[in-house]
Amino acid sequence: MTRASTRTGAAGAPARRRAAATRAPAPEPAGVVTVRPARRADLDRVIAIDATVTGVEKRSYWLSVFRRYGDGEQPERIFLVADIDGRVAGFIIGEVRDWEFGAPPCGWVFAIDVAPEFRLAGVATRMLDALRAGFRRLGVRKLRTILARDNTLILSFFRSQGMMTGPFIPLEMDLDA
Template structure:
């Protein structure tokens, strides 16, 4: 198995893995991600990595360094990782995360973060197995209800 930067020719396989995992094919989204994290990412501390097994894309990971956001010194984020359901539990996810960690260390970053859904026990088990633990931060969110003043103004 090898891990390398994504190439345009990998995109169809990436899209297929994502669609298999999430049930939604998002071709336009992946084109945008490729433009942002695949090409043109040199020197910008962004990584879009693929793992190849038997000449096929078996998994991918996307991560980047975010500087001074959320009041934090430069920190690595992994915001997508997916392994082909037929290729799991063979160390591919570990290899992808390890490749990102190595790149982050080289840039001087000493911390890696991610966000995950509370009920996604699979990804939680995976990240815990890699040494990640609950962070001293909490995510917050709210529903953005329709703007009543805008609605009134339109009437």
């Protein structure tokens, strides 16, 4: 599985891209960023980061996600964390899905979060790079995701990575009628 290490923020580190003028300056993570497969011991931190972002702690959900994606036994299921000097700074989860919605096999990213104190330092970019590399090794050539229309933060991030509107449209209906 992918392991990619880069030092950021620390003395002698590569210069970080300048944040957009409209954004508040963020603290830079000082230390070595390693993107590696999630371990069971990372789950408490993953749950805490998710709870910070969503406001809901979902321990049983995350246990089942880890069982499905975290054991590394199925290469098409990828659950990675960004580790900065032994601290989990963020996570990303994705999967290759075959022929859903009539589409040839493609890689889906369905969760990405970075803890607020580690943002704007390229952590999510590094995790997405590692996920894409994993998908390429599996032979897929397309990356897809779905996001909430009002989540402009995640939209800005995915756009910055070169993702564009795809050929599918989401539909839904209430089932209680």
